[in-house]
Amino acid sequence: MGAKQPPKPHHPPTSHSPAYEVLLRAGPRLKPLQQVHAHLIVSGSGRSRALLTKLLTLACAAGSIGYTHRLFLSVSNPDSFLFNSLITVTSKFNFPLDSILYYRRMVSANISPCNYNFTAVIKSCADLSAFGIGRGIHNHVIVYGFGSDSYVQAALVTFYTRSYDLGVARKVFDIMPEKTLVAWNSMISGYEQNGFANEAIGLFYLMKNSHVEPDSTTFVSVLAACAQVGASGLGCWVHEYVLVKGFEVNVVLGTALINMYARCGNVIKAREVFDSMKEKNVFAWTAMISGYGVHGYGRQVVDLFHEMRTHGPKPNKITFVAVLSACAHAGLVDEGRLVLTSMEGEYGLVPGVEHHVCVVDMLGRAGLLNEAYRFIKENTLKQPAPAVWTAMLGACKMHKNFDLGVEVAEHLLSIDPENPGHYVMLSNIYALAGRMDRVEMVRNKMIGKYLRKQVGYSTIEVDHKTYMFSMGDKSHPETTEIFQYLDDLMCKCRETGYFPSHEFVMHEVEEEEREYALRYHSEKLAIAFGLLKTGHGEVIRIVKNLRMCEDCHSAIKYISVVSDREIIVRDKLRFHHFKDGSCSCMDYW
Numbered sequence: 001m002g003a004k005q006p007p008k009p010h011h012p013p014t015s016h017s018p019a020y021e022v023l024l025r026a027g028p029r030l031k032p033l034q035q036v037h038a039h040l041i042v043s044g045s046g047r048s049r050a051l052l053t054k055l056l057t058l059a060c061a062a063g064s065i066g067y068t069h070r071l072f073l074s075v076s077n078p079d080s081f082l083f084n085s086l087i088t089v090t091s092k093f094n095f096p097l098d099s100i101l102y103y104r105r106m107v108s109a110n111i112s113p114c115n116y117n118f119t120a121v122i123k124s125c126a127d128l129s130a131f132g133i134g135r136g137i138h139n140h141v142i143v144y145g146f147g148s149d150s151y152v153q154a155a156l157v158t159f160y161t162r163s164y165d166l167g168v169a170r171k172v173f174d175i176m177p178e179k180t181l182v183a184w185n186s187m188i189s190g191y192e193q194n195g196f197a198n199e200a201i202g203l204f205y206l207m208k209n210s211h212v213e214p215d216s217t218t219f220v221s222v223l224a225a226c227a228q229v230g231a232s233g234l235g236c237w238v239h240e241y242v243l244v245k246g247f248e249v250n251v252v253l254g255t256a257l258i259n260m261y262a263r264c265g266n267v268i269k270a271r272e273v274f275d276s277m278k279e280k281n282v283f284a285w286t287a288m289i290s291g292y293g294v295h296g297y298g299r300q301v302v303d304l305f306h307e308m309r310t311h312g313p314k315p316n317k318i319t320f321v322a323v324l325s326a327c328a329h330a331g332l333v334d335e336g337r338l339v340l341t342s343m344e345g346e347y348g349l350v351p352g353v354e355h356h357v358c359v360v361d362m363l364g365r366a367g368l369l370n371e372a373y374r375f376i377k378e379n380t381l382k383q384p385a386p387a388v389w390t391a392m393l394g395a396c397k398m399h400k401n402f403d404l405g406v407e408v409a410e411h412l413l414s415i416d417p418e419n420p421g422h423y424v425m426l427s428n429i430y431a432l433a434g435r436m437d438r439v440e441m442v443r444n445k446m447i448g449k450y451l452r453k454q455v456g457y458s459t460i461e462v463d464h465k466t467y468m469f470s471m472g473d474k475s476h477p478e479t480t481e482i483f484q485y486l487d488d489l490m491c492k493c494r495e496t497g498y499f500p501s502h503e504f505v506m507h508e509v510e511e512e513e514r515e516y517a518l519r520y521h522s523e524k525l526a527i528a529f530g531l532l533k534t535g536h537g538e539v540i541r542i543v544k545n546l547r548m549c550e551d552c553h554s555a556i557k558y559i560s561v562v563s564d565r566e567i568i569v570r571d572k573l574r575f576h577h578f579k580d581g582s583c584s585c586m587d588y589w
Helices: 018-026 030-043 049-061 065-073 080-092 096-108 115-128 131-143 150-162 166-174 181-193 197-209 216-229 232-244 251-263 267-276 282-294 298-311 317-330 333-345 353-365 369-379 386-398 402-415 420-432 436-448 479-495 511-519 522-533 550-562
Strands: 457-462 465-470 540-544 567-570 575-579
Touching: 030 049, 030 065, 049 065, 049 080, 065 080, 065 096, 080 096, 080 115, 096 115, 096 131, 115 131, 115 150, 131 150, 150 166, 150 181, 166 181, 181 197, 181 216, 197 216, 216 232, 216 251, 232 251, 232 457, 251 267, 251 282, 267 282, 282 298, 282 317, 298 317, 298 333, 317 333, 317 353, 333 353, 353 369, 353 386, 369 386, 386 402, 386 420, 402 420, 420 436, 457 522, 465 522, 479 511, 479 522, 479 550, 511 550, 522 540, 522 550, 550 567, 550 575
Parallel strands: 540 567
Antiparallel strands: 457 465, 457 540, 567 575
């Protein structure tokens, strides 16, 4: 059920004079309003409180906050109704600072706020990111006796989620005697937008069990959460529910569905949604282009981008990031160069850091290290962003150019010394070059700076429930069965030609320990669990928070053969579709 608006404050009797009718006909248009105002003054009605209040609200709606304020100053002893109207209309028409200022004037005039004031001014605090002021107004809410008002509480939930204070937001939400749809949507959206996708999904299930009917806003947030964690089961259920209930798949909901299907590994279904949309804006086109790109379908990206340029909306900077990234991962260097040229020459868009990163990545992956290095020197700012050097470093590691790699890594550490990922990459390059003394030095630096490598984990959804595994994880209640199954699986892989790659495991540990560290990587554990818990023929879908290592990439190709299953892994950068011993990336990743 939809959320009702809170009751509006009491309105004093309004004039039904011809002047009031003229005001209504003028509407939110500044010049006609000024003409009406002049007529009111000449006719002697310029002090009518009802007419001035209506004039003020229309002036604000017309976008003239200066004129609105001058009108307000002309009113002697403004009453509660005038303040109520001003606080509400300034908040509604995106003048949040003025809304807060009028609220403060009202309180200073010893006029008590009502629930309508609080919902408006709290929204204004959220719009301005005025978190300190908003917390102070929360105290006012309690002092004035509106702590149990469901509409004020819903506004507070929205405010605290946008303040990144999800703990307080959830406390306010939990004590609401009647949880409005707005409150449910705010809390679910807050979790999703702050990276707590599983919490968003869990709250959605609680909403369903509470028999609250979701709306399109709910589904957009839930689909975004599904996209984060690869919860394809729930995402498909939402899509079916939307169709059965007759919801309009507008451009926002359609784009959320495209993103969900693409991020959950079903790019064909994403394209079906895209093709079915009656209206497609730049975000829908970009979502589809990005979906193709992360799956490695570079040629489809180029074709769709050409179609967008011919028949679709004007691409924006995010579109160009998606296209250039796709070209990088598919080895389409010539196409990528043309795209970069058209960005500035045809559309007048200046490439930013993200575009430079994509170009360096594209050239570096193709082995054009010297060209990539020249591009950094010639096309980026005096001090290129760390991300640009990181892309260059990855290319040096990929093509085993250790001398250049060390130079790039040491430069990177000089400008971004607190990022543990840079130290790990430099350590790996030294190890590959056989410089074990330098490996030890880098690790000692990390220890001295109290830097730790980011912990990797993988998730898998089985029967609408998401399970998470980390390397060597023994927290699952079925750990014994999972480890035994994985051991058997890897033995079969060895029999068919797989051999562990130890080059990126710590070099100071024994051979047996290295193999243990590789065997129980999080994605292998998640795959073993998925194979145990799903029927033959079902696709296994894994989401990993970091980039997949070379050994896991090799091992999963063999696992797809011995298990006769298709396995889809989404890592930090892209999707890998493993089937019959090969990967969709063609080992170009």
